[in-house]
Amino acid sequence: MDRDEEQLLRRRVYGADHDNPGPRPDRRYAELVGGPLDGLLLDITERTHGEVDTGVALPTELGQFGAGGRAIYDPRPGDPGRFDWTGDTP
DSSP, rough: HHHHHHHHTTTBBBTTTTTTTTOOOOEEEEESSSTEEEEEEEOTTOOOOOHHHHHHEEEOOOSSSSSEEEEEEETTTTTTEEEEEEEOOO
């Protein structure tokens, strides 16, 4: 295992169980960049290409709207392994 793979395995996955917060080798992830969920990994294993291309609105209490709000992340053009924060919504 190289250094990049080791760093990936130490990261936390959005929505993962607190007792097992790290990524699994049999899953596919995108890194969330910027905003309230910066640095977390999003499991995109079971999402279709169409779903991944449209981005996600992820529930979080850490955004501008607090509890019940969502952070919006869109895939980075040319880099499907990163989703960039584009704002928050209630």
